[in-house]
Amino acid sequence: MPADWEDDFGAPVAGPSFVDRARNAPNDDDFPIADDFGGGRPPILAQDAAEETSFQQLIRHWLNERNAPDILPGQEMLLGRLLDHIRKQSNDVELLRADPDSSEEEHFRIMLVQTEIERVKFVIRSYVRTRLHKIEKYARHIATTPEIHERLSKAELDHAKRYAKTVEYHFNHAVLQSLPPQQQSLNEDVAFMPPMIPAPDKLRPVFAHALVDCPPMRLPDGSATEMQKGQISLTPYHVVEHLLLRGEVELV
Amino acid sequence: MSLPPSLRASITPPELELVASEQLVEIVPLVSMERTAFISGAYGPLRPPTKCKVPLWMASNLKLKKKCHIIPPTWLNVEFLQDRLTQETTLPSFSEMPFRFAEVAKILLDVAPDDLQNPEKIRTLLKDIREARQAKSREGLSKLDPNELILQNLAAMEINEIRPFFVRGMSVLTQLTREPPAGDPMDET
Numbered sequence: 001m002p003a004d005w006e007d008d009f010g011a012p013v014a015g016p017s018f019v020d021r022a023r024n025a026p027n028d029d030d031f032p033i034a035d036d037f038g039g040g041r042p043p044i045l046a047q048d049a050a051e052e053t054s055f056q057q058l059i060r061h062w063l064n065e066r067n068a069p070d071i072l073p074g075q076e077m078l079l080g081r082l083l084d085h086i087r088k089q090s091n092d093v094e095l096l097r098a099d100p101d102s103s104e105e106e107h108f109r110i111m112l113v114q115t116e117i118e119r120v121k122f123v124i125r126s127y128v129r130t131r132l133h134k135i136e137k138y139a140r141h142i143a144t145t146p147e148i149h150e151r152l153s154k155a156e157l158d159h160a161k162r163y164a165k166t167v168e169y170h171f172n173h174a175v176l177q178s179l180p181p182q183q184q185s186l187n188e189d190v191a192f193m194p195p196m197i198p199a200p201d202k203l204r205p206v207f208a209h210a211l212v213d214c215p216p217m218r219l220p221d222g223s224a225t226e227m228q229k230g231q232i233s234l235t236p237y238h239v240v241e242h243l244l245l246r247g248e249v250e251l252v
Numbered sequence: 253m254s255l256p257p258s259l260r261a262s263i264t265p266p267e268l269e270l271v272a273s274e275q276l277v278e279i280v281p282l283v284s285m286e287r288t289a290f291i292s293g294a295y296g297p298l299r300p301p302t303k304c305k306v307p308l309w310m311a312s313n314l315k316l317k318k319k320c321h322i323i324p325p326t327w328l329n330v331e332f333l334q335d336r337l338t339q340e341t342t343l344p345s346f347s348e349m350p351f352r353f354a355e356v357a358k359i360l361l362d363v364a365p366d367d368l369q370n371p372e373k374i375r376t377l378l379k380d381i382r383e384a385r386q387a388k389s390r391e392g393l394s395k396l397d398p399n400e401l402i403l404q405n406l407a408a409m410e411i412n413e414i415r416p417f418f419v420r421g422m423s424v425l426t427q428l429t430r431e432p433p434a435g436d437p438m439d440e441t
Contacts (some may be wrong), residue, residue, distance in 0.1 A: 055292045059271055066263055085291050108319075109288050112310060116290050119270065126259075126267075133255035176432065203430075205422040206402070207411050219399040220426070232411070233417055235403040236426060252411055 054082050055120055060250050062127040063249045067207070068244065069237050070200035071142070075149040079127075082120060088119055111127065134200075141166035141184075141199045144153035200236040208249040219245065262415045267357075268408055272355035273309035278323040280304075280356070308356065312363040322364045325350070328357055330370055333377040342382035348403040354382070354409035389414050398425040 052060070061075050093110050096102055102110075133157055135142060142148050142157075143164040149157055166185060176184045187196050210227035217223055217239055227233060227243075232252065243249045258264070274292065281298035288296050295306045303323065306314075314320040326332070326352060327424040339347040350356070353376065357378055390409060395401060396418065 006253060053292045060272065063263065063271070065337065082291070084338075089291060105283070105285060108283070109285060113290065115309070115313060116292070119273075120291050123269070129254045129310060133260070199312065203423065203426050205419050205426075207415065220429075221399050223399070225400060232403045232406055234396075234403060234422060236422070237398065238398070252408055 002144060021234040028086045053080060053150050054085070055123070058082060058120075058123055058127065062123050062130070064251045065130045069206070070202060070241070071131060071138065071148065071151060073245065074153045074156060075127075075130065079124065082124060086117055086120060089113055093117075108144075132159075135160045136163055138198060138200060139167065140197045144197070172192050193201060198201060202241065204238050205234050206237045206240065207252050208233050208244070210243075210252045212248050214243050214248050262317050263412060267407065268352070268412060269355045270309075270353040270406075271357060272314070273307060273355075273359065275308050275352065275356065276305045277308050277311050277325065277356075278303050278305055279311045280322040280323065281316065281320045283319045288382055299400065308359060312359055313406060315363045315367075322360060322367045324360060324364075324368050325356065327353065328360060328368065328374065330373050333381065337381050337384065340381055340388075344388075346385060346403075348387060348405050349381075349407055352376075354407055382429065385410060386413075393418065393421065396421050396425060398422060398429045 016062055057078055058075065061072070061078070065072050093113055096106055099106075135152070139160050142152070142160040152160065171186060172184075176186070185196075187194070208227070210229055210231045210233075213229045214227040216224045216226050219239060220236060227249065233240075240249050244251065256440065271278070280303055281300050283298065284300060285296050285298040287294055290380065292307065296304065298304055298320075311322050315322055336347045336349065357374075361371055361375060368374055385406075386434060389403075389406070392401070401418070401422070
């Protein structure tokens, strides 16, 4: 378990991955920076995204991550920005707290600011944990599929590889080495059996909500359809996957 | 484990409530407060009795401490809901409701019933609307096919409610129809 992750989000200071990156990142609070580092595509929703606050963006990515069967591109810049903001707010609270002359009104503001910090922290934690859950569930699939690597942060990828290795080591030492050699494989295609490396089920249906009028998409039966802005559809994940990565739909 | 089993299948109603609590509502403050910078933006200043827009979480927090009155959204009153109930029971389609109406209504009925007109009646109407809509979504199950099901005007909480069963149903249908006439559907993405 990467216990240090948990600690990172508990205390708003210091840490190896997101926080360090966020610190080295330019101070980008005043101008938009593409968060989807996975694609490098132009932000299609530039206008709408500008109206969304960082926290609302995180909520959207969190809900997407919770509802999508596959692991989505990580939002490191966004997380870094929010963690910075949390740290700033926490520092301000500490300063105000230390001031013995603060009025009741001040206490009241402090309480509200702290409440909000806790709300943001909750979503950040849940987001990271959701990703962690998928990483551990699909660790061996991730370790062997380079296309997925760019969707993960460095810390996440390291963890996935280490976890996959540990699990394989454990399987080998606990059971497999005592079996006949032809039964020791951890990656075998057996007819009529599910694959031995669990992979995300992209056929699983999801509820997609169109944020803009979407380009046509192909349904499993081969027909084409278009989602109007605001429409909600239940459809297999692979149908809307590219729209989701472009930010044209959100999962609800 | 990183994600408790109860959270794996879908978002939970309290989490949806948290999401809905980011929405702005109007309040009449009873205390004054300077404009304050929050992570989601700056709110205030609060100057009684001038109305002010704040996020719902802040409004319910203030309300619980008896420091404001919440002005209910335009759709949370007896006339509007009565009208929607009539639509729900006479028309086959879902009537238009705000996407997170169930969450917002619950929070306001819980923390600020005294700011609503006739909260008991509102509660009954919401329940009737919910039942009428629930019946429709159950009927919609018969339209399920492995391609797409369009859910017009369904709200977040209702989607969450039908999610496990509809997702499972559609998965089974997908498995049943997954003969490879045009290759593996996975290849098309």
